[in-house]
Amino acid sequence: MKNTKWDDDRLKNWASLVFKVGIAVSLALIVIGFIILIYISGFKDIQPLVRLEQLPAAIVISIGILLLLLTPIIQVIIAIVLFSLARDRLFIIISVAVLCFAAISLALVLI
Amino acid sequence: MILCPITILNEVNFWALGCIGLVAGLLGSMLGVGGGFIIVPILTLALNLPIKVTIASSLVAIVANACTAAGIYTKARLTNIKLGLLLETATIPGAIIGGFAAAFIAPSILSAFVGLALIYAAYTMVTRQHFISADTQPDDHLHLAEPGKISDNLSSSLTDSYYDQNLNKVVTYKVTHIPAGLGTSFFAGILSSLLGIGGGIVNVPVMHMVMGVPMKAAIATSTFIIAITAAAGALIYHYQGHIYPFIIAPLTIGIVIGARIGVELTQKVRGLVLRRIFGVLLFLVAILMFLKTANAL
Numbered sequence A: 001m002k003n004t005k006w007d008d009d010r011l012k013n014w015a016s017l018v019f020k021v022g023i024a025v026s027l028a029l030i031v032i033g034f035i036i037l038i039y040i041s042g043f044k045d046i047q048p049l050v051r052l053e054q055l056p057a058a059i060v061i062s063i064g065i066l067l068l069l070l071t072p073i074i075q076v077i078i079a080i081v082l083f084s085l086a087r088d089r090l091f092i093i094i095s096v097a098v099l100c101f102a103a104i105s106l107a108l109v110l111i
Numbered sequence B: 001m002i003l004c005p006i007t008i009l010n011e012v013n014f015w016a017l018g019c020i021g022l023v024a025g026l027l028g029s030m031l032g033v034g035g036g037f038i039i040v041p042i043l044t045l046a047l048n049l050p051i052k053v054t055i056a057s058s059l060v061a062i063v064a065n066a067c068t069a070a071g072i073y074t075k076a077r078l079t080n081i082k083l084g085l086l087l088e089t090a091t092i093p094g095a096i097i098g099g100f101a102a103a104f105i106a107p108s109i110l111s112a113f114v115g116l117a118l119i120y121a122a123y124t125m126v127t128r129q130h131f132i133s134a135d136t137q138p139d140d141h142l143h144l145a146e147p148g149k150i151s152d153n154l155s156s157s158l159t160d161s162y163y164d165q166n167l168n169k170v171v172t173y174k175v176t177h178i179p180a181g182l183g184t185s186f187f188a189g190i191l192s193s194l195l196g197i198g199g200g201i202v203n204v205p206v207m208h209m210v211m212g213v214p215m216k217a218a219i220a221t222s223t224f225i226i227a228i229t230a231a232a233g234a235l236i237y238h239y240q241g242h243i244y245p246f247i248i249a250p251l252t253i254g255i256v257i258g259a260r261i262g263v264e265l266t267q268k269v270r271g272l273v274l275r276r277i278f279g280v281l282l283f284l285v286a287i288l289m290f291l292k293t294a295n296a297l
Helices: A005-041 A053-084 A090-110 B011-031 B036-045 B052-076 B080-101 B107-126 B131-137 B138-143 B152-158 B177-195 B200-210 B217-240 B247-264 B271-296
Strands: B160-164 B169-173
Touching: A005 B052, A005 B080, A005 B247, A053 A090, A053 B052, A053 B080, A053 B217, A053 B247, A090 B080, A090 B152, A090 B217, B011 B036, B011 B052, B011 B080, B011 B247, B036 B052, B036 B107, B036 B247, B036 B271, B052 B217, B052 B247, B080 B177, B080 B200, B107 B271, B160 B217, B177 B200, B177 B217, B200 B217, B200 B271
Parallel strands: none
Antiparallel strands: B160 B169
């Protein structure tokens, strides 16, 4: 089993990058959606349950929320790739197990 | 579909949601928890949102908080990613079970659970002083692993290090008592989905007190775990139709800003004082949650 400091550093560099990019993109979409909402409704007649004319704003925000929720999952996928490159079998298994549990969670959503 | 008691969201509501997110992100990231322990009671009590909509909104906000903080903590090499992934193998199944259990539990009972969790959190915050003193002797943990145990291989590969600015030295530590940590992480996952809290109030003390992880690394690793666990729980609530984008948008914007400030402040503010003050606050909010449950019965 390879467990070099270099591999750990690479793993942490990628993890930091994924989290930062994920949060930046999803937050940008949520802010854009929020601006669209204010442009359409102007802080008036906005309800928690989305009205038809507010649908574009809701869609953009929802895509941002979905990207946000997928960011940690993407992080796990990248970890599997990096552990594979480092031939760290134990943590390939552990990471795949985490991804499988997350996939089960997603599958339950789609059923 | 559940109808929200708030029929119209006005400018004040949006600012209130943004401020709740800001405070939750600030204090949650500073204390090493997701921030749901602030969002859930305030949204429920002050804005009178249904508990399941509140928990779903809270989980999405927690993911935003955890991803923001994890990005910074990982850059600083504080996060033990391998330990986080290992504990996730127990936490995510707990989150899935908790998410479905929530569909069969009455909101009043959920509120009582939230109250119980908050009392635990308050106790943790107030009594955390001895965790901090242990941080000054992190090298002691390097000699705790017992030879011949199955978990020894795992334990050695989980060994990690980081530069501690306060101690002005590189802290190297070895992870111990892995089975106990896995069992408790499963419980933390159930709490995450069932109550809308991130599970950090369980994970941080377990990693630090049971598994021998220094406090700063435990907080950072807990943040990494929370991001994955809360995302799994939030997707369940999404499926059940409790995600309201117009409530989540201002909450998320606020929490991301708060989390960035919180992580920066963690390096400058004395954590012990904040934790004790917040422990008292959590205890008061827990009492309010119990009163809400009592009124519903």
